[in-house]
Amino acid sequence: MNAYARLTSTHIVYLVALLTVVAGTALVGATGRSFFSAGNISSILTGTSVLGFIAIGQTLVILVGSLDLSVPYVVSLSSLLAAGIMAGQPGNIVAGVVVALVVSAAIGLVNGLVVSGLKVHGFIATLGTGLIVSGYLATNYQGSSGQTPVAFRLVGATGIGPVPVSTLIMLACAGVVLLMLQRTRLGHHVYAVGGDIEVARMSGIRTGTPIVAAHVLCSFMAGLAGLLLAARLGVGSPTIGSQGGYDLLSIAAVVLGGTLLSGGKGSLVGTLGGVLIFAMIDNIMSVLQINPFLKDVVRGIVIVVAVAVYARRRVISRPARFGGHPRARTEQEDAA
Amino acid sequence: MNEDTGRPVLRVTGLSKGFFGVPVLQDVDLELRAGEVHGLVGENGAGKSTLMKVLAGVHQPDAGTVEIDGSPVEFRHPTEAHLAGLSTVFQEFNLLPDRTVAENVHLGREPRRGLFVDRKAMNAETADLLRELGITSIRPTSTVSSLSVAQQQIVEIAKAISYDARIIAMDEPTAALAGPEVELLYGIIRRLKARGTAILYVSHRLQEIFDLCDTITVLKDGRIAGSRPAAALDDAALVRMMVGRSISAYFPERLAGTAVGRPLLAVHDGGNEQLDSIELTLRAGEIVGVAGLQGSGRTELVEAVFGAHPFTRGRMELDGRPYTASSPRQAIRRRVALITEDRKAQGLSLDQSVLDNALGVVRAVFPRRDAEARSDVPAVLSSLEVVARDLDQEVQYLSGGNQQKVVLAKWLAVDPQVVLLDEPTRGIDVGAKIAVYNLMRMLAAEGKALLMVSSELPEVLGMSDRILVMRDGRIAGELPPDATEEQVLQVATGARTERARP
Numbered sequence: 001m002n003a004y005a006r007l008t009s010t011h012i013v014y015l016v017a018l019l020t021v022v023a024g025t026a027l028v029g030a031t032g033r034s035f036f037s038a039g040n041i042s043s044i045l046t047g048t049s050v051l052g053f054i055a056i057g058q059t060l061v062i063l064v065g066s067l068d069l070s071v072p073y074v075v076s077l078s079s080l081l082a083a084g085i086m087a088g089q090p091g092n093i094v095a096g097v098v099v100a101l102v103v104s105a106a107i108g109l110v111n112g113l114v115v116s117g118l119k120v121h122g123f124i125a126t127l128g129t130g131l132i133v134s135g136y137l138a139t140n141y142q143g144s145s146g147q148t149p150v151a152f153r154l155v156g157a158t159g160i161g162p163v164p165v166s167t168l169i170m171l172a173c174a175g176v177v178l179l180m181l182q183r184t185r186l187g188h189h190v191y192a193v194g195g196d197i198e199v200a201r202m203s204g205i206r207t208g209t210p211i212v213a214a215h216v217l218c219s220f221m222a223g224l225a226g227l228l229l230a231a232r233l234g235v236g237s238p239t240i241g242s243q244g245g246y247d248l249l250s251i252a253a254v255v256l257g258g259t260l261l262s263g264g265k266g267s268l269v270g271t272l273g274g275v276l277i278f279a280m281i282d283n284i285m286s287v288l289q290i291n292p293f294l295k296d297v298v299r300g301i302v303i304v305v306a307v308a309v310y311a312r313r314r315v316i317s318r319p320a321r322f323g324g325h326p327r328a329r330t331e332q333e334d335a336a
Numbered sequence: 337m338n339e340d341t342g343r344p345v346l347r348v349t350g351l352s353k354g355f356f357g358v359p360v361l362q363d364v365d366l367e368l369r370a371g372e373v374h375g376l377v378g379e380n381g382a383g384k385s386t387l388m389k390v391l392a393g394v395h396q397p398d399a400g401t402v403e404i405d406g407s408p409v410e411f412r413h414p415t416e417a418h419l420a421g422l423s424t425v426f427q428e429f430n431l432l433p434d435r436t437v438a439e440n441v442h443l444g445r446e447p448r449r450g451l452f453v454d455r456k457a458m459n460a461e462t463a464d465l466l467r468e469l470g471i472t473s474i475r476p477t478s479t480v481s482s483l484s485v486a487q488q489q490i491v492e493i494a495k496a497i498s499y500d501a502r503i504i505a506m507d508e509p510t511a512a513l514a515g516p517e518v519e520l521l522y523g524i525i526r527r528l529k530a531r532g533t534a535i536l537y538v539s540h541r542l543q544e545i546f547d548l549c550d551t552i553t554v555l556k557d558g559r560i561a562g563s564r565p566a567a568a569l570d571d572a573a574l575v576r577m578m579v580g581r582s583i584s585a586y587f588p589e590r591l592a593g594t595a596v597g598r599p600l601l602a603v604h605d606g607g608n609e610q611l612d613s614i615e616l617t618l619r620a621g622e623i624v625g626v627a628g629l630q631g632s633g634r635t636e637l638v639e640a641v642f643g644a645h646p647f648t649r650g651r652m653e654l655d656g657r658p659y660t661a662s663s664p665r666q667a668i669r670r671r672v673a674l675i676t677e678d679r680k681a682q683g684l685s686l687d688q689s690v691l692d693n694a695l696g697v698v699r700a701v702f703p704r705r706d707a708e709a710r711s712d713v714p715a716v717l718s719s720l721e722v723v724a725r726d727l728d729q730e731v732q733y734l735s736g737g738n739q740q741k742v743v744l745a746k747w748l749a750v751d752p753q754v755v756l757l758d759e760p761t762r763g764i765d766v767g768a769k770i771a772v773y774n775l776m777r778m779l780a781a782e783g784k785a786l787l788m789v790s791s792e793l794p795e796v797l798g799m800s801d802r803i804l805v806m807r808d809g810r811i812a813g814e815l816p817p818d819a820t821e822e823q824v825l826q827v828a829t830g831a832r833t834e835r836a837r838p
Contacts, residue, residue, distance in 0.1 A: 189444070192432055
């Protein structure tokens with residue numbers, strides 16, 4: 001009855017995802033292939049994992065009222081560090097993974113401290129650290145470097161049925177972060193600081209903690225994405241992150257998932273829906289062999305339309321008293 | 337009565353505080369007893385808010401001591417004040433609109449079981465707190481943004497007492513409330529008082545101060561002007577203590593030569609999502625008051641006439657010609673002005689100068705009149721007695737009353753023929769209120785039509801030539817200026833005209 005009013009933005013995201021599935025089935029079917037073939041599903045899910053890792057972190061950072069533009073460079077750095085340390089030796093896998101993740105998290109720590117301590121907006125702070133890392137990469141690496149051992153590459157290549165291991169790891173991370181957001185004090189404080197930092201401060205919250213934690217986790221997740229890419233490529237690459245455009249794409253996925261860009265409101269589940277939509281659009285367009293630049297046009301339209309829909313919902317969140325929406329009327333009559 | 341009653345729980349001695357070398361509080365002494373409601377009054381800029389913020393730990397005093405239960409305390413952070421049993425309910429809500437009631441009440445102190453927040457305990461404790469306040473209409477799991485302003489205020493109070501507060505300071509708790517909602521708050525304050533909680537109550541509404549307070553302290557220019565038992569004071573004496581002016585100046589009489597003339601604004605059968613069947617005629621030289629409860633559609637009415645949330649049904653005439661306002665810009669072009677309810681969010685650009693604010697509307701809508709208006713600004717500001725260092729001062733550094741005068745100057749600059757005022761004196765001191773009232777009388781004498789929305793019934797009754805009372809998005813009745821507060825409330829609440837629903 002009151003369906004439209006009770007729809008949250010998360011519901012809308014998954015409705016859009018469902019529409020994308022329908023459109024995909026029709027379009028891919030028209031070429032004589034199946035959208036639901038094991039190969040295609042596996043290809044879509046593979047497409048979700050890298051962006052998924054980054055978007056999970058970006059969700060945290062946006063919820064706390066910041067932004068992270070340094071993720072693509074952290075991704076590249078992480079892939080290079082891991083491939084460089086592993087140098088093809090299976091015995092070095094653990095060391096490579098640990099160093100890549102620790103360095104990534106350290107970049108996040110710097111981001112978080114600059115944002116919370118020096119009161120520099122995340123947009124600028126992470127633009128700065130991103131440029132620093134990018135400069136370091138450009139000076140020290142001329143091209144692909146290092147090598148990941150076969151055992152490590154399996155992470156990027158194997159799966160359980162059509163579901164790639166990388167996607168499972170990504171979903172496990174999402175589960176942990178979801179639990180953190182919804183059930184721990186830290187999670188509550190992430191929402192509080194993002195919603196209104198002054199209210200959070202006046203309620204006795206140490207406002208720096210959630211900001212730093214969100215940035216550390218975001219860079220850590222970007223580090224994981226870098227590891228996954230190193231596993232897939234077999235080498236580290238100084239441009240793999242920026243080529244992917246993961247900074248803006250992850251922000252787009254978060255916003256598409258219904259999280260307010262200004263922070264304080266949103267959901268990780270929505271973000272995953274946004275990531276899935278992007279992965280399906282990519283898949284459909286590459287199966288149809290459409291000009292890759294048109295892909296960005298479609299992504300762009302999806303983002304703008306989605307956010308316009310959310311904005312509209314916010315405007316009409318107040319129930320009408322007269323005319324217009326018959327449902328509001330019904331409620332009043334019910335009450336009478 | 338509680339056995340603790342009468343024991344001083346909070347003692348402030350010789351408190352001083354200044355900002356950038358400008359003293360705001362000087363040598364303030366204050367004593368609060370358990371179970372006492374202590375009124376703190378004074379004009380805006382008298383230092384009330386600063387005193388509240390020092391007590392809450394937001395600011396640190398330059399000199400003087402604060403004692404709780406006889407032992408000196410120093411708060412460097414709001415949390416330390418909370419832990420010492422002193423909670424403050426500020427004028428601006430300290431709530432997160434997108435979180436639930438329980439999450440807001442326990443913000444920063446979420447109960448845990450193991451690693452995780454214990455939602456069940458949090459909701460149950462919140463329900464207990466609300467029940468203690470006699471409130472059953474608010475669910476702990478509701479999102480704060482879905483609550484009415486009055487309910488949000490109650491959540492704010494619940495949050496304050498959830499710290500086991502023995503002292504609660506409230507800054508203008510009724511500023512956003514009307515009628516029965518105020519009664520609800522009175523009930524809560526009386527319950528708190530009965531529990532032995534000491535309450536410091538700041539308000540501009542003298543009626544409330546006398547209704548609630550046992551002791552009244554007057555702050556004037558950062559110093560204590562006096563502290564008396566409420567029973568020893570009356571309205572006139574209190575206003576004299578505050579401003580050194582007698583109460584007869586409160587609502588100025590209509591100016592000589594004011595004549596109610598031809599209809600300037602007419603609304604026929606106006607309606608939109610929030611309003612219905614609006615019939616309204618506003619004549620030149622007339623001040624029409626709009627009363628009604630919070631949420632009855634008063635603000636929506638002036639916003640519809642101003643084109644901010646236009647009418648979707650019915651028609652309007654302005655000065656004899658058809659008038660459609662589908663945006664504020666169109667309304668302004670037809671010389672309709674709206675002094676909005678929330679001056680900080682809607683009336684002013686806080687970090688722009690007095691001059692830029694005063695010229696804001698002219699520049700946006702009548703750019704060719706900029707130079708002309710600019711030369712008028714000093715005279716307009718001085719006629720309103722705006723106290724500012726100079727025209728380049730940012731308005732955020734002005735007191736509330738002076739800010740409101742700048743808003744008025746901004747609209748006078750476009751020479752409006754119809755002036756809509758939404759809570760024109762909210763949160764400003766008595767002196768500034770009188771300046772606003774005088775200006776309204778002057779505008780009426782010049783033949784402009786004024787429509788004033790106000791939650792303060794004495795203001796509506798004292799200033800209006802006619803009173804429209806709104807209820808549930810409709811104009812429920814019209815009353816003459818000699819109506820009583822009871823009559824207005826009866827129409828506003830539907831007590832008299834209640835009829836069977838269809």
